[in-house]
Amino acid sequence: MAAASSSDSDSGRAESNEASSKWLDAHYDPMANIHTFSSCLALADLHGDGEYKLVVGDLGPGGQHPRLKVLKGPTVLTESPLPALPAAAATFLMEQHEPRTPALALASGPCVYVYKNLRPYFKFSLPQLPPNPLEQDLWNQAKEDRIDPLTLKEMLEGIREKAEVPLSVQSLRFLQLELSEMEAFVSQHKSRSIKRQTVITTMTTLKKNLADEDAVSCLVLGTENKELLVLDPEAFTILAKMSLPSVPVFLEVSGQFDVEFRLAAACRNGNVYILRRDSKHPKYCIELSAQPVGLVRVHKVLVVGSTQESLHGFTHKGRKLWTVQMPASILTMNLLEQRSRGLQAVMAGLANGEVRIYHDKALLNVIRTPDAVTSLCFGRYGREDNTLIITTRGGGLIIKILKRTAVFVEAGGVVGPPPAQAMKLSVPRKTRLYVDQTLREREAGTAMHRTFQTDLHLLRLRAARAYVRALESSLNPVSVTAREPLKLHAVVQGLGPTFKLTLHLQNTSAARPILGLLVCFLYNEVLYALPRAFFKVPLLVPGLIYPLETFVESLSDKGISDIIKVLVLREGQSAPLLSAHINMPVSEGLAAA
């Protein structure tokens, strides 16, 4: 028994110990020499003795020696070599009558090998495709020794480069050979007519006409030729053929062939196509921004794993529901179904050795293994429901059994909409007034807008008129006439009764100095006394500010203040250039003092 081969934890907890784990470690063999993918694993009661076996389409170390292995418990029961690398393994019921032991189907190269009671029963081969006539012609010439192997190689390479119809396996193998081996290969193969056959890329099962757990099922094949084929369960004839825009690599089906079914195919072009019973071509298309690495259907949600380290959930019409990010690349995916609790979840095997289990986007559990996880399979094994089979990159086999009492719970924070969505906005209360106002606005919107615009225009007109009047009478402190552009700014300092009045006069022209200006004060002589009410302004150099100071004596002791007008005049002109009204402050000192 493996002591600490692996551990698991819930999403909430960082660490977990033996007692809190949901899994029992039934078996761990790091050297089991099993090299496979989830699609090549299947669990079934192959002998009808109630003891479920594990079928493994094994690629062999380095993909060198493909084998079909059947395991009973932790040990390999039977093992037989395969002619080509396995693409998928599936178990299915072929016929209705007893004994209802499932048959085993193994897709490899262009064939499906069907076994019953673990004995070879039938071999289905994909139909032949017409060969490339140019290629055929070349081999005919080679047969008559009209061309040597080297020319043959060059010509075939030319065809491979540009031809629409791909080369046959025979030609492809020939092109891989070393110069020394070519002669022998040609003389051995030249008399055979070339055959072209596509290969199977993926396989799954589809119920024929009943939805029952143990109903007769059809095999569904995906081929390198961008086609999907549905085979008859007993006769292995092709019942239906559908074409896809790309090569299918993962399939998910639901429904029954004779009634209604839905087929999702994740393809090499990064799209997932969804087909229905009556559609010869895809009905919906999901465009992933990366390559798919797995496809699992959980109830009605299609879960796709992508090379961008993420899982995406889609509806069966291709609408995206959610995305979750993984901490490492996804290497494999499969379905976890805990029947006793009616739970379906997705398992994702990662390159960092984790197996993550998700229900929609909520993380339920994390299992840590010592190596990158290459395949996953969950179901009844031996006599125990809820057994998890994990294989790792180094050829390891891990078997875990879910505890009878284990319940997967979603970690609090992750589920549901983000918290911001639950926050209440302070929408104003719908009072009677508010409602009436809204109604009025809705009904008389145009009229209200017009009235507002009229008022606005009137206001603008009035402002413009006042401005013009001010300009005409030079009642403002800024003169904008071309000859004397001036700016005046006055400051009153002091508490009284004597104030200091400073006028800041600036010539705002760019270059022209101004000469011959006069300043004149107009004031109530009962209230104020100024030493000079009239004086000449010196030459104003452009840009500089000239302070002109004068004292103002407040004569009244009654706390009265008045306006002093400042006029800037040009010598010999009666109209002022500019004027300013200075609001004098109230004198706070005593006039008598």
Add this chain to the structure above:
Amino acid sequence: MGLLDRLSGLLGLKKKEVHVLCLGLDNSGKTTIINKLKPSNAQSQDIVPTIGFSIEKFKSSSLSFTVFDMSGQGRYRNLWEHYYKEGQAIIFVIDSSDRLRMVVAKEELDTLLNHPDIKHRRIPILFFANKMDLRDAVTSVKVSQLLCLENIKDKPWHICASDAIKGEGLQEGVDWLQDQIQAVKT
């Protein structure tokens, strides 16, 4: 029968009745073992998987056993605890050839030993390391290691290798159980 029973009881001949729970995973051989312990005329020929539980009776030299043969299938295992109170002894059967599920057997045994109705009682437990005739069966010593039986300190226990089909090893176990029960009663 009733009259005879009562008569032998009056004469002090009546055997003491004990309630025994027979537990273990499904397919470990519980029903087969109990069937074998019954008098040969009462034995049934076909053993089918037990649903829920069944009550069987058999006698040893001095005791009369009433055995609750519990189903070991996962979905029935939560029924076991309802009978713990009534049990005066436990027979726990293990399929020695099912290496994969040894962990499950251990888990169920641990749950049993930690149950409030069992935990503080000196209830005798007899283990049958059954199916010892099968090729991939492990020894009873290995079984007791895998189940960590040495950790059971406060209850008398005993493990026997058995072959329920031939009936081997069963008598040894029942004799031990009878001794234990009588030791408690007297």
